Amino acid sequence: MNLFSDIRALVIASIEALQAEGALPEGLTLDPVTTEPPRDPAHGDMATNAAMVLAKPARAKPRDIAEALAAKLRADDRIASAEVAGPGFLNLRLAPAVWQALATAILRQGDSYGRSEMGKGTRVNVEYVSANPTGPMHVGHARGAIVGDAMASLLAYAGYDVTREYYINDGGAQVDVLARSVYLRYLxxxxxxxxxxxxTYPGDYLVPVGQALKEKVGDAYLDQGEAVWLSEVRSFATEAMMALIRDDLAALGVHMDHFFSEKSLYGTGRIESAIKDLDDKGLIYRGTLEPPKGKTPEDWEPREQTLFRSTAHGDDVDRPIMKSDGSWTYFAPDIAYHYDKVSRGFDMLIDIFGADHGGYVKRMKAAVSALSDGAVPLDIKLIQLVKLYKNGEPFKMSKRAGTFVTLRDVVDMVGADVARFHMLTRKPDAALDFDFDKVVEQSKENPVFYVQYAHARICSVLRKAGADGVDVSDAALAGVTPDMGHEAERALAAKLADWPRQVEIAARTHEPHRIATYLSELAAELHGLWNRGNDAPELRFLQEDAEASQRKIVLARAVSIVISAGLGILGVTPVEEMR
Structure with missing residues (x-):
């Protein structure tokens, strides 16, 4: 059930009826017509922009269209009132029966309420984390992992076929540095x-890796040159680091569907195949680039390079793919990796990058556009920094890593649920303050606590009612007509009605933080109704009469279903009691 979608369908049907009567011309594009919550809840339950967006193509005054449309809508039993405001805004109030039916429908549908078929099985690859396998993941990786994982869950909830993917950056010189560092620990x-x-990497996390290498090879590598041990130690160290990374991700509740090794692109012809594809399309050439901005002719040496004509696909400048010594630039394997994703048949690609990769966005989008002939969109989300605080002071040091706070540090200090929810409270491209004290604080200023407390309160109501002999099973409650007489109850129901719409908006924009924001607003409505019950006993969820309690509990149970579903998307476990 999607109430906003249902009422929009009613608006569209009413417009089509006006067209059939000749009151509106045929051939109007109805896609821009929306049905949304009004900016001011005092204006009604929903508002439609129909008259405003149809006025120009219909060559009619928006208010005239709104008046005709309002008359049609009032004839439907679901519409209690349809009022025209200003030049042609149309505000709708729904009949009480609509809100009652919504609450019971949520109980019948359970966690299916809010799920969408919007994605229609579209195959999406979400690549996230993709940290260098040279050490433990830091707190920045934690935010990227959480955003990517929640985005994948959100898209799956909205009907997409999602693959979670980790790109192992094991093809560069940093892996040789890792091998040398492990060799020192081996010594x-x-x-x-x-x-x-x-x-080199001095963190203590390599101590057990060096010990494990000793146990494997004994003294075979002692006093030997790199030619003897570098290749083998590199593989051994990479595998050890990836095991550590997988373990850290699991502690955060993140599990990948697929790991892709950058190293597998080298010496296998896969980079060459991707570049040949671009060359066959006339997008590879030898040329000289203009000097970068800020460079003067004195400190700029023009040289001929092998370039990808990325400007043909929206980039600002063409990009080098081969160095003067004939080796590939960093861009070339990234092209090959995305070529592989396109070749695997994905319909959409999403990459979660750190903020320091901002300069990579246009070139990667250009590459994917060229490789897929514009058929596969690539969305890149940049994850801004996390600023850590404890006791009001910046928190920086990790003994385990040596130089930074690790993902595991964060999980050990506050728990995976708190870390996940808090890191989804802001857009990923906005910097985030993470205060270890405040994120576990039990107050309404802490959104993690506020949402969990709402769910726990409802669970407490259900336990108490059940202990008093009230049947609080979903099957029983779904057969009860809920009370919906107070404005606070209707406001809570209206927020529940917005859940399917918010899911689709968040999925369409690839913004899982919208789910956290919605849950905070839903929790605020629940707490507000609860607090009103302190002064108005008739609003309390527990009444003296069992049937009266059931009529109140229907709405509360519907809220707990939606909170649980939303937290599930975020990867957070809903709690049943606060400790």
Whole structure:
């Protein structure tokens, strides 16, 4: 059930009836017609822009269209009133029976309420985290992992066929540095004195890896040159780091469907195949780029390079794909990786990048557009920094990593549920403050607590009512006509009605933080109704009469179903009691 969609369908049917009567011309485009909550709830339950968007193509005054449309809508039993405001805005109030039917429908549908078929099985690849396998993931990776995972769940909830993917950056020089760092820990495990040179990784997390290498090869690599051990230690270290990363992700509740190795692109012809595809389309050429902005002729040396004509697909400048020594630039394997994703038949690609990858957005979009002939859209979300605080002071150090706060540090300190919800309270392209004290604070200023408390309150009501002999099963409650006589109850029902619409908006815009925002607003409505019951006993969920309690509990149970579904999208477990 999608009440906003149902009322929009009623508006469209009314417009078509006016067309059939000759009051409106045929051939009008009705896609822009919307039905949404009014900006001011005092104006009604819903508002439609129909008259405003149809006036120009219909060559009619918007108010005249609104008056005719209002007359049609008033004839429907679901519409209690249809009022024209201003130049042609149309505000609607729904009949009490509509809100009552909504609450019972939610109980009948359970967690299916709000699910959408909008995606129609569209195959989507969501690539996120993709941290270098050189150490534990830091708090920035945690935010990217949470956003990507929630986005994948949201899209699946909206009817998309989603693949969660991790791109292992194991093809660059940083993996050689990892191998050398592990070798130093290997020497330590043999009792040797070592010194970590600049550029190596000194974190304690490599101590057990060095010990494990010793257990595997014994003293075979002692006093040997890199030619003997570098390749094998690189593979061993990468596997150990990926095991660590998988374990950290699991602690956060993140599980990938597919891991793709950058290294698999080298020496296999896969990069060459992707570049050939672009070359066959006339998009690869030898040329000289203009100097970058800020460079003067004195410090700029023009040179001929192999370039991808990315400007043909929306980029600002063409991009080098091969260095002067004949080796690939970093861009080339990224092209090949996305070529692989396109070749696997995905209809849409989403990449979650760190904020430092902002300069990569246009070139990657251009590459995917070229590789797919414009058929596969690529959306790139940039994740801004997380600023950590504790006791009001910046919090920086991790003994385990040596230089930064790890993902596991965050999970160990506040728990996965708190970390996930809080990191979804803001748009990913906005910086986020994460205060270890405030995120576990039990107050209404803490959205994590406020939403969980709403769910726990409802569970408490259900337990108490059940203990008093009230049948609070969903089957029983779904057969009860709920009370909906007070404006606070109708306001809560109206917020429930908005759930399917918010799911579709969030899925369409790839913005899972909208779900967290909606849940906070729904919790506020629930707490508001609860507090009104302190002064107005008739609003309390528990009444002296069992049937009266059931009529009140229907609405509360509907709220708990939606909160549970929303938290499920965010990857957060709803609590049944606060401790």
């Amino acid at each position: 330590e495990a043999h009792g040797r004195e070592v010194e970590f040179a600049d550029g």
